[in-house]
Amino acid sequence: MPTAFSDRAEDESDHHLVQRCLRGDTQSFRLLYRRHQQRVRSILYQLCDPSALDDLVQEVFLRAWKGLPKFRQSAQFSTWLYRIAWNVASDQRQAAAQGRTRLQVLTRTATTQQDAPDVMQLHYQDLVQRGLAQLSFDHRTILVLHDLEEVPQKEVAEILGIPVGTVKSRLFHARAAMRQFLQKEGVQL
Incomplete structure (x- = not known):
């Protein structure tokens, strides 16, 4: 049964x-x-x-x-x-x-890809990983939860035990830092 x-x-x-x-x-x-x-x-x-x-x-x-x-x-x-x-x-x-x-x-490998991964895809995954590594832990956490995992801001606030306003502020600064890193790496945004 x-x-x-x-x-x-x-x-x-x-x-x-x-x-x-x-x-x-x-x-x-x-x-x-x-x-x-x-x-x-x-x-x-x-x-x-x-x-x-x-x-x-x-x-x-x-x-x-x-x-x-x-x-x-x-x-x-x-x-x-x-x-x-x-x-x-x-x-x-x-x-x-x-x-x-x-x-x-x-060394990083793309374990989520089933078939032969696209070289550009690996390049961008590596760039995102390197960009995340440049962020403070708080900013990286906010970016991962909200932007990559698509957790709503209110729920991110509950998970981290911080006000929604702090989530918004950290998200703004994390995105700005990531944008700056990617531009420095030659990515056109």
Whole structure:
């Protein structure tokens, strides 16, 4: 009967799946993982060392599982989960600053491309990655969440625990810095 559960669970909201998880249903948490892991992975990829990506994604979902009993049911699960992802990225950044890990990756590969990637596409992906690396962590976070992951400003504010006005301000400055970097690299905007 696992297929009947899977078919029924696919249509359930995150809220209902969280309720099931709180009653000890691990299948529901697996579904939440499948539903959200790609976006969590994408956020972490933009903010952290790609070589540590699998471990960081695991850490996010481990923290989510352990923290589920404290989850405010009035909040949106995805917002709460992305906040955990941001916290994991922040922890990783602090560890790197203290010299416990190295965040510099000398070679980058396009793992998201299935067939032979277009050389210009790789060039622009590399430029974006290098541009993001030039930004402060706060500005990079705002740009990744809002512009690359298309999270609404209000939700970004909730994830980061800052006012919407601060999100708008950081977004403005992050875009300006990215624009300046790209122009310096010869990209016509």
